[in-house]
Amino acid sequence: MSLRGDLALIGELINANARVLDLGCGSGDLLAYLQAEKNVNGYGLDKDPANIQLCLSKGVNVIEQDLDAGIANFATKNFDMVVMADALQAVKDPRGLLREMLRVGEECVVTFPNFGHWRCRVQLGLAGHMPVSTHLPHNWHNTPNIHLCTTQDFEQLCQEEDLRIIQRRVVNTQYRENWSITLAPNLFASHAFYRLGRPA
Amino acid sequence: MNATTASVGIVSPQRFGCNEPLTLQNGSVLESYELVYETYGTLNADKSNALLICHALSGHHHAAGVHDESDPKPGWWDACIGPGKAIDTDRFFVVSLNNLGGCHGSTGPRSTDPSNGRTYGPHFPNVVVKDWVKTQATLADFLGIKIFAAVVGGSLGGMQALQWAIDYPDRLRACVAIASAAKLSAQNIAFNEIARQAISSDKDFLDGHYFDANKNPDRGLGLARMIGHVTYLSDDGMGSKFGRDVKSGDFDANEAVEFQVESYLNYQGRAFTHYFDANTYLLMTKALDHFDPARESQGDLVAAFAPAQCKFLVLSFSSDWRFSAERSQEIVDALVQARKNVASAVIESEHGHDSFLLPIERYTSALQTFLNQTLSAQTGPSP
Numbered sequence: 001m002s003l004r005g006d007l008a009l010i011g012e013l014i015n016a017n018a019r020v021l022d023l024g025c026g027s028g029d030l031l032a033y034l035q036a037e038k039n040v041n042g043y044g045l046d047k048d049p050a051n052i053q054l055c056l057s058k059g060v061n062v063i064e065q066d067l068d069a070g071i072a073n074f075a076t077k078n079f080d081m082v083v084m085a086d087a088l089q090a091v092k093d094p095r096g097l098l099r100e101m102l103r104v105g106e107e108c109v110v111t112f113p114n115f116g117h118w119r120c121r122v123q124l125g126l127a128g129h130m131p132v133s134t135h136l137p138h139n140w141h142n143t144p145n146i147h148l149c150t151t152q153d154f155e156q157l158c159q160e161e162d163l164r165i166i167q168r169r170v171v172n173t174q175y176r177e178n179w180s181i182t183l184a185p186n187l188f189a190s191h192a193f194y195r196l197g198r199p200a
Numbered sequence: 201m202n203a204t205t206a207s208v209g210i211v212s213p214q215r216f217g218c219n220e221p222l223t224l225q226n227g228s229v230l231e232s233y234e235l236v237y238e239t240y241g242t243l244n245a246d247k248s249n250a251l252l253i254c255h256a257l258s259g260h261h262h263a264a265g266v267h268d269e270s271d272p273k274p275g276w277w278d279a280c281i282g283p284g285k286a287i288d289t290d291r292f293f294v295v296s297l298n299n300l301g302g303c304h305g306s307t308g309p310r311s312t313d314p315s316n317g318r319t320y321g322p323h324f325p326n327v328v329v330k331d332w333v334k335t336q337a338t339l340a341d342f343l344g345i346k347i348f349a350a351v352v353g354g355s356l357g358g359m360q361a362l363q364w365a366i367d368y369p370d371r372l373r374a375c376v377a378i379a380s381a382a383k384l385s386a387q388n389i390a391f392n393e394i395a396r397q398a399i400s401s402d403k404d405f406l407d408g409h410y411f412d413a414n415k416n417p418d419r420g421l422g423l424a425r426m427i428g429h430v431t432y433l434s435d436d437g438m439g440s441k442f443g444r445d446v447k448s449g450d451f452d453a454n455e456a457v458e459f460q461v462e463s464y465l466n467y468q469g470r471a472f473t474h475y476f477d478a479n480t481y482l483l484m485t486k487a488l489d490h491f492d493p494a495r496e497s498q499g500d501l502v503a504a505f506a507p508a509q510c511k512f513l514v515l516s517f518s519s520d521w522r523f524s525a526e527r528s529q530e531i532v533d534a535l536v537q538a539r540k541n542v543a544s545a546v547i548e549s550e551h552g553h554d555s556f557l558l559p560i561e562r563y564t565s566a567l568q569t570f571l572n573q574t575l576s577a578q579t580g581p582s583p
Binding site for chain 1: 539
């Protein structure tokens with residue numbers, strides 16, 4: 001998986017010098033990238049000891065915290081940007097957490113694998129199996145992804161929650177845009193990146 | 201030697217005598233005082249690798265190594281300090297002192313009051329965390345250390361590290377607070393008060409004048425230690441260490457039975473009276489109770505941390521109920537809101553508060569990685 005492309009794309013959605021909270025920061029690569037390239041003041045939350053150790057080795061501000069326990073400990077509007085990269089589909093309460101992200105931050109960036117991609121549809125609709133692909137490499141019984149959605153589903157949630165989509169980037173497995181994705185994003189995008197805010 | 205057995209070897213305590221009068225937080229003045237300390241590792245040419253260890257309630261200057269070849273017991277934090285260990289003496293110049301008011305060589309209740317030639321005893325002034333930090337900074341001046349690469353402490357030691365970040369923001373690059381708290385909870389103060397009552401109600405305490413009367417409140421001090429010790433362990437930890445194992449006696453034979461845990465606690469209590477002073481115990485527990493850096497900013501911990509410039513590492517342990525992970529989280533939340541650089545980890549361990557003294561793999565790795573990263577970020581990549 002081309003992680004760098006992932007990071008660069010998120011970087012495009014975040015202003016320089018922003019104060020960033022990264023939910024599910026993993027190995028800290030995104031924050032280390034944003035610190036180096038965008039001069040952000042960032043903090044990451046993760047619950048995995050191995051990830052925390054990796055973050056410490058990179059000098060990333062990592063805080064051990066389980067996203068499923070919520071982020072109520074963070075003050076309102078304490079961050080410019082709250083990021084959740086490929087973690088929305090793995091949390092217990094994505095809708096509640098999304099609300100919390102926009103309480104804690106002025107804006108948020110959410111990225112997720114698009115379950116509406118045609119390969120997923122073919123695997124489920126024609127072959128009759130839960131989709132397994134490079135972006136969704138797990139089997140149904142061992143996947144951490146318990147709340148998968150399509151771009152259409154996500155945008156419907158945004159509408160219900162009265163969230164403003166400031167920017168949307170829909171891309172293929174190489175994190176590139178192309179004409180087919182532009183034509184029918186929910187069918188051809190393998191990944192979606194959203195920058196969201198509250199209505200002005 | 202591997203990382204778990206490597207030792208700093210034989211170390212000798214040193215003394216620093218300060219003849220500048222010290223005005224304490226409560227207004228009383230010490231005309232002069234002495235601090236006993238040890239150092240491990242080598243101070244580099246630009247004096248940028250110094251690391252200060254702040255000790256906890258019953259700690260002292262002897263944190264690592266041994267005092268001579270026949271010394272069976274290494275320093276209290278030997279698990280974490282040494283060549284290649286979490287606090288790597290191949291990289292850092294480690295300074296560890298006995299705090300003012302202590303009973304291991306620094307000026308304290310057993311010292312002679314120069315104003316009247318008598319033992320201070322109960323008249324030794326109340327010392328608080330802020331006072332300790334001030335005297336530690338004076339010791340740093342004496343050693344020629346302008347900036348510590350890190351100030352590190354567990355429990356009450358972590359409180360000193362936090363106070364350093366607030367009081368001397370330009371004199372440390374990193375603060376490590378382990379199994380600590382920004383203030384004690386009511387329950388925590390309650391345990392300290394029970395311990396103090398155990399001491400002061402001992403008939404040999406003599407209102408604190410036991411030393412001159414050639415007595416010692418052994419029972420009270422031992423009991424205080426037993427209470428403390430129980431709170432430093434966890435239910436699960438005690439269960440797996442002792443269970444209901446019987447040390448002596450037999451239930452079936454209708455004999456008096458002593459459980460292993462009783463025997464252990466009694467031993468710990470007795471042993472403590474041989475190396476700890478009751479007046480120092482009272483002083484240290486009061487300093488613990490008193491600590492609350494937010495008090496000066498109307499209870500606002502975020503405002504209290506405002507002056508800090510260093511980065512922070514806040515570590516806690518899952519089974520620690522005396523200084524729980526929630527207390528550490530309070531520190532972290534305030535630091536985030538105060539826009540300070542902070543990392544945290546909650547280490548899985550069954551050893552309760554005592555975990556911070558033990559070589560727990562994830563704990564020592566996190567501490568080592570943070571400290572080494574701090575040092576290499578300031579001096580460029582390590583060799």
